Amino acid sequence: MKVSPMVSADATTLCPYRLVLEHVTSRWGVLVLIRLLERPHRFSELRRAIGRVSEKMLTQTLQTLERDGFVHRDAKPVIPPRVDYSLTDLGREAAEQVRGLAQWTERRMTDVESARQAYDEARTPSR
């Protein structure tokens, strides 16, 4: 299957799927998907697991992923209120691919670091 030509790939006329790709590969999007692939999380658990994400950013990320159909939000009618987030089937597919890419990147960091060193050395003026 061929990826569309995306000839007018600027911010305003971007192909619709490009925006979805940006959601799942965004900084917090990646981390949320990978965490939820392990198991459902409550908001506070997710926030702790991910680290220094602000409440606002995590809320936004979850809303975006929920609206795209990747994340299911389950608000339990209990006191105190309890909200669980989990992956939908579609979200699981997305998360598996994103995790695959993250793992590949992590595995290949030594090669990336060698490449960077060679690149920087070639550009350092010799004394």
Add this chain to the structure above:
Amino acid sequence: MKVSPMVSADATTLCPYRLVLEHVTSRWGVLVLIRLLERPHRFSELRRAIGRVSEKMLTQTLQTLERDGFVHRDAKPVIPPRVDYSLTDLGREAAEQVRGLAQWTERRMTDVESARQAYDEARTPSR
């Protein structure tokens, strides 16, 4: 393989591989990798193929991908100057995964659009 916990995943203390992931999934990074997976391109060809990317942004994207070891830059000593960009073996691996994710997203856009419609309708106040 488990992805690192990334407990302190903010912009300053991000795990090194997270930055590489951002390079290959950046708006222009994705498009450059997918184009170069087809065949090597000259700078001007790449710019035309990708669409409305500025010369500056394309140059920056290519430099980042070259420094990470994904793109090979071949400046031919001819007049007028000719510069070809191609994927390294590492870059080909990255590009194949990124293309896979892009294609998956494109294939699933109908599901994403249905999900969005349902989400928006559930939040539209009825008259």
